[in-house]
Amino acid sequence: MKMKRLVSLLVVLVFTISILVGCGTAKDDASATGGNAGEKKIKITMLNSKGEIQAQLEEAAAVFSSENPGIVLEIVPAPAGQSPFEKVSSMYASGNAPTLAMLDGGDLPKLKEKFADLSKEKWINDAADRSLNDATMSDGKVVAFPLTVEGYGFIYNKAVLDKAFGGSFDPSTIKTTKALEDAFIKLEANNTAPIFISPMDWSLAGHFLSTAYAAQSKDSAEVARFLQDLLGEKANVAENKVFNGLIDTFDLMKKYNLDKNDPLSGTYERGPEVLGKGEVGFWFMGNWAWPQINSFDTADKAYGFIPVPISNNAEDYGNAGIPVGVTKFVAIDKEQNSEEQQSAAKKFLEWLGYSSSGQDSLVNKANIIPAFKNITLEPSDPLGKSIKQYMSNGQTLQFMTTTPPDHWSKVGASMQKYLSDNVDRAGLFNEIQTYWKDVE
Amino acid sequence: MNKKKNLWNDIKTYLFFAGPTTFIFFTVIIIPFLFGIYLTFTNWDGISSNFSLNGLNNYAAVFADKAFWASLLLTLKFVFFTVILTNVIAFFLAYALTSGLKGQNFFRAGFFTPNLIGGVVMGLVWNFIFTNVLVYIGKTYNFPLFSASWLGNPDKAFWTLVIVTVWQYSEYMMIIYIAGFMNIPKEVLEASSIDGANGFVRLKNIVTPLMIPSFIICIFLSLQKCFMVYDVNLSLTKGGPFKSTQMISMHVYEKAFLSQKYGIGQAEAFFLFIMVAVVTLAQVYFSKKLEVES
Numbered sequence: 001m002k003m004k005r006l007v008s009l010l011v012v013l014v015f016t017i018s019i020l021v022g023c024g025t026a027k028d029d030a031s032a033t034g035g036n037a038g039e040k041k042i043k044i045t046m047l048n049s050k051g052e053i054q055a056q057l058e059e060a061a062a063v064f065s066s067e068n069p070g071i072v073l074e075i076v077p078a079p080a081g082q083s084p085f086e087k088v089s090s091m092y093a094s095g096n097a098p099t100l101a102m103l104d105g106g107d108l109p110k111l112k113e114k115f116a117d118l119s120k121e122k123w124i125n126d127a128a129d130r131s132l133n134d135a136t137m138s139d140g141k142v143v144a145f146p147l148t149v150e151g152y153g154f155i156y157n158k159a160v161l162d163k164a165f166g167g168s169f170d171p172s173t174i175k176t177t178k179a180l181e182d183a184f185i186k187l188e189a190n191n192t193a194p195i196f197i198s199p200m201d202w203s204l205a206g207h208f209l210s211t212a213y214a215a216q217s218k219d220s221a222e223v224a225r226f227l228q229d230l231l232g233e234k235a236n237v238a239e240n241k242v243f244n245g246l247i248d249t250f251d252l253m254k255k256y257n258l259d260k261n262d263p264l265s266g267t268y269e270r271g272p273e274v275l276g277k278g279e280v281g282f283w284f285m286g287n288w289a290w291p292q293i294n295s296f297d298t299a300d301k302a303y304g305f306i307p308v309p310i311s312n313n314a315e316d317y318g319n320a321g322i323p324v325g326v327t328k329f330v331a332i333d334k335e336q337n338s339e340e341q342q343s344a345a346k347k348f349l350e351w352l353g354y355s356s357s358g359q360d361s362l363v364n365k366a367n368i369i370p371a372f373k374n375i376t377l378e379p380s381d382p383l384g385k386s387i388k389q390y391m392s393n394g395q396t397l398q399f400m401t402t403t404p405p406d407h408w409s410k411v412g413a414s415m416q417k418y419l420s421d422n423v424d425r426a427g428l429f430n431e432i433q434t435y436w437k438d439v440e
Numbered sequence: 441m442n443k444k445k446n447l448w449n450d451i452k453t454y455l456f457f458a459g460p461t462t463f464i465f466f467t468v469i470i471i472p473f474l475f476g477i478y479l480t481f482t483n484w485d486g487i488s489s490n491f492s493l494n495g496l497n498n499y500a501a502v503f504a505d506k507a508f509w510a511s512l513l514l515t516l517k518f519v520f521f522t523v524i525l526t527n528v529i530a531f532f533l534a535y536a537l538t539s540g541l542k543g544q545n546f547f548r549a550g551f552f553t554p555n556l557i558g559g560v561v562m563g564l565v566w567n568f569i570f571t572n573v574l575v576y577i578g579k580t581y582n583f584p585l586f587s588a589s590w591l592g593n594p595d596k597a598f599w600t601l602v603i604v605t606v607w608q609y610s611e612y613m614m615i616i617y618i619a620g621f622m623n624i625p626k627e628v629l630e631a632s633s634i635d636g637a638n639g640f641v642r643l644k645n646i647v648t649p650l651m652i653p654s655f656i657i658c659i660f661l662s663l664q665k666c667f668m669v670y671d672v673n674l675s676l677t678k679g680g681p682f683k684s685t686q687m688i689s690m691h692v693y694e695k696a697f698l699s700q701k702y703g704i705g706q707a708e709a710f711f712l713f714i715m716v717a718v719v720t721l722a723q724v725y726f727s728k729k730l731e732v733e734s
Contacts, residue, residue: 086697110485110700201680264681265571265589406699413682420592420681 042344043072044099044337047091049084050148050328051077052291053366060361064351071344085110085405097336099345102328105134105401108144115143116334116342123353123372131326131371133220134401144329145349146371151305151324151387151399152207152286154180154195155293158302160281164190171306175314177249180306184256187281194256195282198271199264199419201412207323208284209415209432210400210407211308212246215318220398227402230436238429242318245310247418247425253284254419263419272296275303284308287383290367294381304386307395318397322390325399326371404439411435480707485700498707507683508708511691518598518687519666522605526662527655529610534617535643548618551611559608563675566604567591570676594684597677601685604672609665613658620654621647649732656727660720667716688712 048057054077061073076098078087085107091097092114103111118124119142124132127146135144161169164186174180184194197204216226229235237243258280259266269292275283276296283289293303309319332345351358353372362368363377369384370377379385390396414431417423423431480498484491502508533551537544554562571589578586590596624647632646670689673679679686679694686694692712696705 083698085700089697201682262588262592264592265575267571404699406694409694409698410683413680416680416682422594422682 041070041072042340043074044341044344044348045074045076046100046330046345046348047078047084047088047098047102048075049078049087049102049104050288052288053368056361056366059365060352060358063357063361064348067351067355067357068344068347071347073348083405092336095336097333099333099337099341100330100348101333102147102330103144105326105329106403106405108135108329108331109137111331112137112141112143114333114335116332116346117141118143118145118332118346118349121145121346122350126353126372126374128371128373130220134326135329135331144331145352146326147328147330147352147368148326149324149369149371149387149391150286150288150327151322151390151396152284153305153307153322154282154284155275155289155303155383156282156306157275157278157280157299158304159299160187160192160278164192164281171304172320174306175309175319176312177245177252177309178312180249180309181252183281184252188256192278193258193274193280195253195284196258196271196274196280197253197263197266197284197419198268199266199416200268201416202408203268203285203412204415204419205410205412206400206403206408207286208250208308209246209411210403211310211318211323211397212240212243213400213403214323214397215242215246215310216240218317223398223400224402230433231439233433233437237433238426242310243429243432245316246308247428249309250418264416282306287369287381287387290381290383293383301382303382305383305390321395321397322387323399324387324391324396325401327399327401407435476706477710480703480710482703484702494703498703501701501704502707502711505695505704505708507686508688508691508695511686511688514598514685515667515669515688518601518605518669519663521602522609522666523659523662525602525606526610526613526666527658529606530613530658531617531651533610533614534621535647537614538618538621548615551614553611554608555612557608559671560675562604562608563672566600567676570600591677592681594681597681597685600676601669601672601687604676605666605669608672609662613662616658616661617651617654620651624650649730652727652731656724656731659727660724663720663723664716667712667719 046057046061048054054075057075061075065072078084084101084103088098088101088103088107088111097114101111108115119140121142123145124142128149131146131149132142135142135146137143156169156171158169161183164183174183187194213223213226216223226235230237254260254263257263258274271283271285272289272292273296274280276293276298278298287305290303294301305322307318307320307322310316311319314320330349332342332349334342337345352362353359353370353375359370359375359377362370363375364380367379367381367384369379369387379388411432414423414428414435417431418425418428481493481495482491483494483497537548537551541547557565570591574586575589577583578588590600628646628650629642632642637645668689669687670693673685673687673690677685679690688708689712692705692708694705695708696702699705
């Protein structure tokens, strides 16, 4: 009897202790697991916030580990629809920060104290012009590696447009709202729906409307000042020429939208399908959509971008270029990861930028347009090529990454209201103005 | 001496049986809760390592946040409809399935199945039904009601949430009501039949009063679950179209993590906690008074 009591007491004790011990040792485990045959492997993690390249990154990690046997790299995906900042803040809060965090440019300043200084890395000198702007903090330190360049605009299906134009379609002819409308009319005459609008808030506000901020001026300091003026209620959206011009274009898109009777029912997934199958001529989206378009492709991979026109004067700034910029950065944590892990992480970034297998996994496998001058591999997909074209012609606008974190969600809701005719233009401008006023 | 020993024994027994649970309860519920209240007085953004106290500013911001009150009102409307529909449906399902129907065990299991599907999965399934299946049916057979997606219209999107939530919870409540029905003493029912009470009178005067304990627990559970609804809201409508179906939990989450105003979000969450606690406790307190002995 006594024996039995003792045994049960012991069992409970063991359980309780194992719970407590479990909490304490989790961190040591993370840095030293997988030590087979006495050899200690460094384990590092990377938070991936580009869900579409999860498989490619895992493959790259495997290649990297086979070339660097001492290092194990694990890719942690951020759930779709959650902002990378949300994910990384919960990982920091749980003491489980990733060694490498893939983040949006706008998130970097808030986390800069936690990130290692990368100003002395080799790749700094090979980074493309302006690509380090967002990664350079106010004190001059560079805290992140520019991973991918992206751009957006109207994606066209060349086969459909060739047919509508009765010959070869030249994208450079569309530089005004009027020219865009002509193209829409021709498509409609040809029994094709002109355009499809995917009504996601991040696309409507984060990309489409943000063009209006970027197109304010060639000079990025001027654009930054415009945002400051909006915050300080010194700029008026309703009287702004660029805003009005952009919404004129949006009215046109609404009028010729495939889903115009039920504009909010569309999804992201429907876009690549209708564009790839040639049911519409245009779709407003960015080059990240290529893998999905490719799976529906009927145009023999002939796609490209045209700019979103904001006026009827082809010379106006913004009518000839598309927004292009570094959208994802990779930063290295120095707070919760050991020195060894940090240097392993630095090694990985260098591997991506300089080794042939790293460049291969970046450009050919993951379809990323790199932000480095030393990488000469050409993007294999037509949208990437189109962006490279705009870049080499110098026809690019700033890709807005400095809007407040909830801009896409809140202003996106206003854009959805406008898209479904629940507010008029004055109401939309009023909501945008109010949004900026309320930002602290 | 003896008394002291008894006390020590009591403590020992308590620690032995409930010690680990108490420890876990404190570390994962009580301490975070208290720390959360502390954070409502700070200007923390959710991640930075330094922040400062800012008094009651966050609570002032809560009262100034129009979107918060709009969400709250919407949530109240949602709770009103779902709690009533859930309990009415659950009660009558339970009534039917305890009346000696053929194959009633099969039906009980069948009706309970929706509850076994997780909220997120269920939201996605219904999302597909509302955006694709119903629209397809509506377009093919010319039902104007279904020819446009319900999720694209603010009012209809609200009702999709009500429908799906009721569909999910009413079967769970049904199980509780079934247990309640089975506990009604047969003698009482028999006596009332002999006295000449027909079905409706018996339901009204005998069954319903005896079912009060089941009502209390079902209404309590559905109130609490509907106030806190998040998963269905997220996967079915994502708060859309244009934030018109954003329930209070989702608003709090977005405030704290998307707008990165953790202090305000936490203050809103605390406000929500107090409100739910008051409503549910009041409900339990007042309905306890209705209980009768058979």
